[in-house]
Amino acid sequence: MASPQPPQPQLSAKGLRAAQKRAQQPRSPLLAIDFFSIAYRIIPWTRAVLYLVAAAVGSYVSQLSLAPVYGEIPSSLHHDKIVSGMFFSVWLLKGLVRKFPVKLSALIPVLVLHTPGVLHFIFRYSTKWGAINGPIYTEALTYYPVLFLSVYAAATLMEFNNIVLDAIPAGISYAIFSIARSTIPGLLQNHIGSSWALTRCGLHHVLGGLYAALSPSLLLATTIAAIFHSANDNPMCILTPALNETLAAHNHTLIARHESNTGYISVLENFQVGYRVLRCDHSLLGGEWQRPPIGFEHMDHPNFKEPIYSIFVIMEAVRLIEPAPKSPNPKALAIGLGIGTSADALIKHGIETDIVELDPIVYEYALEYFGLEKNHTAYIEDAVGFVKREAAKSEDPKKYDYILHDVFTGGAVPASLFTSELFEGLSQMLNDDGVIAINWAGDLKLRAARSIIETVRKVFHNCRVFREEMPSEDIKEAKMDFTNMVMFCTKYTAPYEFRAPVESDFLGSYARQRFLFPRYEINLEKYWADIADDSYEILTESNIGKLNAWQKISAVGHWGVIRTVVPDVVWENY
Numbered sequence: 001m002a003s004p005q006p007p008q009p010q011l012s013a014k015g016l017r018a019a020q021k022r023a024q025q026p027r028s029p030l031l032a033i034d035f036f037s038i039a040y041r042i043i044p045w046t047r048a049v050l051y052l053v054a055a056a057v058g059s060y061v062s063q064l065s066l067a068p069v070y071g072e073i074p075s076s077l078h079h080d081k082i083v084s085g086m087f088f089s090v091w092l093l094k095g096l097v098r099k100f101p102v103k104l105s106a107l108i109p110v111l112v113l114h115t116p117g118v119l120h121f122i123f124r125y126s127t128k129w130g131a132i133n134g135p136i137y138t139e140a141l142t143y144y145p146v147l148f149l150s151v152y153a154a155a156t157l158m159e160f161n162n163i164v165l166d167a168i169p170a171g172i173s174y175a176i177f178s179i180a181r182s183t184i185p186g187l188l189q190n191h192i193g194s195s196w197a198l199t200r201c202g203l204h205h206v207l208g209g210l211y212a213a214l215s216p217s218l219l220l221a222t223t224i225a226a227i228f229h230s231a232n233d234n235p236m237c238i239l240t241p242a243l244n245e246t247l248a249a250h251n252h253t254l255i256a257r258h259e260s261n262t263g264y265i266s267v268l269e270n271f272q273v274g275y276r277v278l279r280c281d282h283s284l285l286g287g288e289w290q291r292p293p294i295g296f297e298h299m300d301h302p303n304f305k306e307p308i309y310s311i312f313v314i315m316e317a318v319r320l321i322e323p324a325p326k327s328p329n330p331k332a333l334a335i336g337l338g339i340g341t342s343a344d345a346l347i348k349h350g351i352e353t354d355i356v357e358l359d360p361i362v363y364e365y366a367l368e369y370f371g372l373e374k375n376h377t378a379y380i381e382d383a384v385g386f387v388k389r390e391a392a393k394s395e396d397p398k399k400y401d402y403i404l405h406d407v408f409t410g411g412a413v414p415a416s417l418f419t420s421e422l423f424e425g426l427s428q429m430l431n432d433d434g435v436i437a438i439n440w441a442g443d444l445k446l447r448a449a450r451s452i453i454e455t456v457r458k459v460f461h462n463c464r465v466f467r468e469e470m471p472s473e474d475i476k477e478a479k480m481d482f483t484n485m486v487m488f489c490t491k492y493t494a495p496y497e498f499r500a501p502v503e504s505d506f507l508g509s510y511a512r513q514r515f516l517f518p519r520y521e522i523n524l525e526k527y528w529a530d531i532a533d534d535s536y537e538i539l540t541e542s543n544i545g546k547l548n549a550w551q552k553i554s555a556v557g558h559w560g561v562i563r564t565v566v567p568d569v570v571w572e573n574y
Contacts, residue, residue: 047214048154051105052173054210055150056180058112059083060188061203062143065115065236066135068264068574069123071282073412073555074131079139086144087177090151091170094159097152105153106217108146113208113223115142116201116230116237123572131559151177153215193259193361200259201230201237235573243573250567255369257574260361262409264574267369268566275308278339278365282571283409283562285362286312286339288370296510305371310515311439311468311484312341317518318402318435319349319505320498321488325401325433333400333429335383335417336407337362340372346402347373348507354398356383383407384416391425401431406439412551412558413440415544418452423459427491436460436489443557444481448550450528450536453487458538460489462496466518476530482557486518 059079066075090097097104122141126134151173158169188198196202205227212220235243244253251272258265263281269290270276277287289306307313330351334343337357347353353376357363360380366372379386390398403426407417416422430436438456442449457463468484475481490496498517506512539547563571 044157048157048173049176050210050214051150051154051157052177053180054207054214055147055154056177057184057203058143058146058150058207059181060184061200061207062139064192064203065119065200066138067281069126069282069572070131070135070138071555071559072263073552074559075135077132077552077556078136082136082139082144083147084174086148087151087174088170090148091155091166091173094152094155098156103215103217104149105215106219108149108153108215109208109211110219110223111142111146111149112204112211114226115146115204116234117226118142120234120236124569126572127563127568131556150211190261192261199237200264201234205230246573247570250569252567252570256365258361260359262359262362265359265361265365266574267365268570276369277308277566278362278370280359280362280409282559284565285409286341286370288339288341306509307341307511309341310511311441311486312338312406313345313509313512313515314466314468314486314518315342315404315406315437315439316345316512317486317498317516318404318437318488319346319351320501320517321435321490321496322499323433323494323496325431325435327401327431330401331399332402332404333398334404334406335387336405337366337372338406339370340366342404342406343376344372345507345512346404347376349505351402353377354379354400356381356386358382384422387422387425387429391428398429399431400429401434403430403434403436404439405436408439408441412548412555413452415539415547415551416541418455418547419539419541419544420455420458421541423456427459430491432491434491438487438489439484440487441484441558442482442551442554444483444485444522444527445478445531446480446550446554447535447537448547448554451539451547451550453524454536455539456487456489460491462491462493463487463489464496465522465524467520467522470520475527480557482554482561485522488518 063072063075063079118141119138122138125137129137154173155166155170158173159166160169191198193199197206208223230237232238233240233242235246239254239257247253247268251270253269253271255267255269255276257267264279266279268277268279274291274293275287275289278285287308289308292306332343332346332351332353334340334346334353334355337343337355340355343353343355355363355376356379358381363378363380367374405417405426407414426436440449440452442452444450453463453465465485465487471478471481471483501512501516505516537543537546
């Protein structure tokens with residue numbers, strides 16, 4: 001016996017005619033799409049993209065925040081690998097994470113807004129943790145939890161709830177994050193420090209606000225104390241009297257500071273010993289004695305100005321090379337300024353000098369706090385662009401008798417300023433009888449050192465290399481040979497010598513009396529033979545990534561060296 005059929009809905013005559021009419025009308029493809037279905041997918045994916053972009057900004061800000069304490073390179077040693085591993089771990093484990101009884105996305109703005117205070121507290125452990133582990137431990141307590149929760153929030157908005165199909169949004173999400181992470185530095189770098197919102201502390205609060213808009217909750221009430229601390233007591237966020245009280249206990253005082261496009265820039269003074277230095281992140285760009293040190297009180301005079309680093313004095317020896325340039329009115333180019341020790345000396349000797357400096361704050365501080373002579377021409381721009389532009393000129397090209405190339409900072413050099421293309425451009429700008437001096441600091445036993453030196457010698461065939469001081473142990477037995485050095489090169493191939501300096505060369509400076517004449521020459525062929533290392537590459541624009549990789553070990557070594565120059569607490573408080 002057939003089962004009874006359910007009753008069919010009945011339409012009125014009017015409803016039936018309306019239905020027939022709709023069926024006969026052609027349907028627009030757009031109308032065929034369910035608007036609400038589109039919105040159902042687009043809105044969550046839009047929120048997911050915002051989470052991923054915010055996480056990418058957080059990655060950049062975290063690295064900025066670590067650089068003054070650990071240096072740019074040590075801070076980034078393991079960052080990308082950990083980020084990638086955590087990213088895909090979230091997608092694989094999100095089913096387990098979902099069982100957590102709290103809405104995890106609500107925790108993100110809380111963590112971000114507490115980060116400046118947490119950083120200020122844990123930076124005091126930087127010496128104990130070291131340059132390699134310190135950044136890992138620090139980000140494990142600050143950025144990595146934020147990244148984990150941001151990726152999880154994005155994953156729950158993009159997922160298909162199928163472990164196979166989820167591979168598609170997982171890949172898309174990582175691509176979004178990677179593109180944002182590679183783009184953001186270029187967008188923000190030249191604006192860092194232009195407003196409070198674009199400082200290290202300010203960016204954490206902007207990010208916290210974005211996350212709060214994405215995940216509002218009552219938990220935000222727990223950030224009130226953290227925001228108050230940032231606004232009133234955290235030296236990372238605001239220059240407070242407490243900062244100089246802390247530094248004063250270690251005989252230092254902070255005179256000026258500013259965040260800029262090359263890092264955290266500050267002027268520090270050691271009032272016990274009597275010198276002043278210019279800091280950029282975890283490095284020193286130069287310094288001067290503000291009064292004669294102990295034992296040299298007899299040198300005190302109103303215009304006392306004595307450099308504390310001999311390497312910058314040695315670079316001035318370009319003037320001592322014979323045969324000297326024949327121009328009666330010599331011109332000089334200084335690439336990289338620091339406090340301006342070498343450039344200032346050339347100006348005082350009556351040499352018309354152009355200065356190329358990327359960081360406007362470095363230039364401003366050199367003028368205001370280190371007395372850089374004002375009768376020069378300054379170009380505040382990237383030296384690579386400057387050299388390419390000037391070397392390509394067919395009419396009225398710039399020509400120089402002396403070129404100073406000094407861009408070392410933070411245990412590393414900008415790789416783009418050590419390519420054969422860059423040195424070819426400088427060669428075109430150097431007069432045939434001119435001299436170029438190139439400063440570099442690093443471990444001579446590493447591949448980076450030989451690659452840089454051989455790249456320079458490929459362009460300038462007549463080079464001599466002098467180190468700042470002799471090593472304290474046997475070079476063959478030593479594990480490393482970290483030193484400051486200057487390469488003096490000419491375009492002509494005839495041998496050259498350094499004339500004996502006269503009183504006027506010293507500019508009344510004891511440091512110049514002692515260090516101006518280069519003393520510790522390196523016999524390169526013998527040195528390379530002694531350490532039995534033939535591995536090097538000529539550096540070009542196509543392989544400069546290798547130099548960045550090679551410098552990682554050198555940067556970690558520099559971190560340890562520079563920690564012996566200034567007390568730990570000075571590096572940890574900024």
